[in-house]
Each structure stands twice: as structure tokens, then as C-alpha cells.
Amino acid sequence: MLTDSILTLPKPAQLDQLATRIHQEHQLCIQSPKTSLIHACNAGAVLIKARTVIxxxxxxxxxKTQCNLTEQTAQMYMGMAGKYSQVQDYIEQPVLPPKPESWLPSPRLLSELTVVPEAIAPEEIKHLESSAEAVPQSISLQQSPAPATPEIESVIDVDFTPIQANSQLHSTADLIRFCIPGAVVPKARPRVTSNGTYMPNRYREWRNRAEIELYRQMSQLRSEHKFPLQKAAVAIRFFGNHRTNSDLDNMAGACLDALTLNGAGVLMDDRLSCLPRLTVEYVSGTEETGIWIEIQPL
Structure with a gap:
């Protein structure tokens, strides 16, 4: 993270160091979906420091000129830094590789790259900031032996869940449930340009928001299973107002990408050997819109 030594430099040098760090964290957030939440929080922490000297x-x-950011994107990063300052404590080691201590921002980064500022819609920012509560202060993975009839606490708000559990997956202590609010953005192929390969903005923003929600709910789970799961059966139910002309396989693919190791790290992979059973269903006519996911470890 940003050290206080930068703030002891002359103001022009401070601004150069801050801009370089912000730009690099922003690029890592875009290019590395597996660690995008961490880089977004890091960028927000640096932006908060920069706000005090500008x-x-x-x-x-x-x-715009030094960091290649819009004010809306900067505001989102600062909000995430405040709300998810301890999110790294809840991410499994296999999901996020350790960051080298010797990692330093490249002073040539801003001169070598030309990045167009990427705007994030105000409604997306508002939804992201209000979609999750603060991360709990302490989570213990070592649970005491469960009683004969354990009491299961639901991670999902009952008022937000307008549908019943999938009958094909029996309700047991091993059943893991997630609920992602809002309409899904179907999976999109990476765009290949002369400047490199990148994901479309709408899909990348939805992936980041979905992974944040999955991280939050994973931190509240009381499960003895270690993530990522090596093998599981998954049921996905889309409810509410989704784009009905979208391909169902792309909608399900977006959810699986958010669940696998390159996303939130709930599942190891979405190959047949890891996911032998997949059920997908659309339920219309509900007041709320979202995605209901049930996972049965095998």
C-alpha cells in the first residue's frame, strides 16, 4: 500500500508518484479479473491520499490528464476502499497469489501507455456502493463439531429471495446458496485490438460487481468445505427482468466465470470433470431481479 514517505516529497513529485500508482492499479484492475477487487481497493486508498493534496x-x-480516470470511476474506487478495506483477509490463498514485496510502480508506465478514460455509469456506481454491507471483522475457518441437527443460517436476505430452493438439489447442511442482485450481463468474448486484448466494459463491470457480492457472501458462510470446490453440482435460476433475447448459455457462462478460480474462487473450474451437473432455469414475473445459485459439493 501507499507509504507516508511519498507525502514528504515536494508537491510535484508527490503528484507524479500518486498518479503513477493510481494508473497502475487501475490497469491491473482491468487486466486481472482474479484480483480486480484488491486493485480497486488499492487505487481507492491512493486516491483518498491524493484528494488531500489536490x-x-x-x-x-x-x-483525466494524469491518471486517465473519470471522476465517477475515482469515486467508486474510493468508496470501495472504505467499505472493503479488510477484504483480503477473506480470500483463499489459492485464489490470490501473494504480491511480491519488491513490487514497485514503473515510472515509465504513463509515458509508454495510452489509455482512454473509462466511464462507469452513475447507476452502476450507486448500485455497487449500496449492494453490500461492511465485511465482518473476524472469520474463523475452524468450527467446533456440529451438533446432530445443525441450525443453518441463510446468507441471503429472505425478503430479496422471491423463489423457492431448487427441488433437484436437496436442502442439506452441505448446500451452498448465493444470490446476486440485478440483471446479468451475458458472457462476452474478449476484444482484440492493436493495443492488446480487453473485456467489454459492461461485462467487466458486471463481473467485478458479481465477484464482490460473492466475496461478501462467502465471508459469511459457515461451511466446512474448502474453496475452491473441486467438484460440485450447480443450479442457476434467473428471476425477474432479464434480457429474454440473450442466449441462455452466455448468461449461465457469465455466472460460472464469476464462480470459478478466475473469479470469486467458489469453484475450481467449469469443466465437466469439475461440474458434472448443471441446471439452468428462468423464472419470470417476480418483483425483484437477480440470480439464485445453489451449489452441492460432490
Whole structure:
């Protein structure tokens, strides 16, 4: 994270160091879906520091010219830094490789790359900031022996869940449930350009939001299973107002990508050897819109 030594430098040097770090964390957030949440929080922490040394009149212009960021994106990063400051404590080691201690931002990064500022819609920012509560302070993976009839606490808000559990997956202590609010953005192929390969903005933003919600719910689970799961049966139910002209396989693919090791790390992979049974269903006519996911470890 940002060290206080940067703030002891002359102001021009401070701004150069801050801009370089913000730009690099922003690029890592875009290019590395597996660690995008961490890089977004890091960028937000640096932006909060930078906000204290830059006047309000110069803030927007500095973000655009020095960091290649819009004010909306910067505001989202700062909000995530405040709400998810301890999220790294809840991510399994196999999911996030350790960050080398010797890692330093490249001083040539801003001069070698040309990145178009990427705007994030205000409604997306508002939904992201209000979609999750603060991460709990302490989670213990070592649970005491369960009683003969354990009491199961639901991670999902009952008022938000307008559908019943999938009858094909029996309700047991091993059943893991997730609920992602909002309409799904179907899986999209990476765009290949002369400047490199990148994911479309709408799909990348939905993936980041879905993974944050999955991280939050994983931190509240009381499960003896170790993530990522090596083998499981999955049932996905789309309820509410989704785009009915979208391909169902792309909608399910977006959810599986968010669940696998390159996403939130709930599942090891979505290959047949890891996912021998998959059920997908669409339920219309509900007041709320979202995705209900049930996972049975095998």
C-alpha cells in the first residue's frame, strides 16, 4: 500500500508518484479479473491520499490528464476502499497469489501507455456502493463439531429471495446458496485490438460487481468445505427482468466465470470433470431481479 514517505516529497513529485500508482492499479484492475477487487481497493486508498493534496478545482482535470480516470470511476474506487478495506483477509490463498514485496510502480508506465478514460455509469456506481454491507471483522475457518441437527443460517436476505430452493438439489447442511442482485450481463468474448486484448466494459463491470457480492457472501458462510470446490453440482435460476433475447448459455457462462478460480474462487473450474451437473432455469414475473445459485459439493 501507499507509504507516508511519498507525502514528504515536494508537491510535484508527490503528484507524479500518486498518479503513477493510481494508473497502475487501475490497469491491473482491468487486466486481472482474479484480483480486480484488491486493485480497486488499492487505487481507492491512493486516491483518498491524493484528494488531500489536490484542490477541488484541479481534481477532475488531474484525474483525466494524469491518471486517465473519470471522476465517477475515482469515486467508486474510493468508496470501495472504505467499505472493503479488510477484504483480503477473506480470500483463499489459492485464489490470490501473494504480491511480491519488491513490487514497485514503473515510472515509465504513463509515458509508454495510452489509455482512454473509462466511464462507469452513475447507476452502476450507486448500485455497487449500496449492494453490500461492511465485511465482518473476524472469520474463523475452524468450527467446533456440529451438533446432530445443525441450525443453518441463510446468507441471503429472505425478503430479496422471491423463489423457492431448487427441488433437484436437496436442502442439506452441505448446500451452498448465493444470490446476486440485478440483471446479468451475458458472457462476452474478449476484444482484440492493436493495443492488446480487453473485456467489454459492461461485462467487466458486471463481473467485478458479481465477484464482490460473492466475496461478501462467502465471508459469511459457515461451511466446512474448502474453496475452491473441486467438484460440485450447480443450479442457476434467473428471476425477474432479464434480457429474454440473450442466449441462455452466455448468461449461465457469465455466472460460472464469476464462480470459478478466475473469479470469486467458489469453484475450481467449469469443466465437466469439475461440474458434472448443471441446471439452468428462468423464472419470470417476480418483483425483484437477480440470480439464485445453489451449489452441492460432490
Amino acid at each position: 484542490s477541488a478545482t484541479d481534481w477532475g482535470n488531474w484525474l
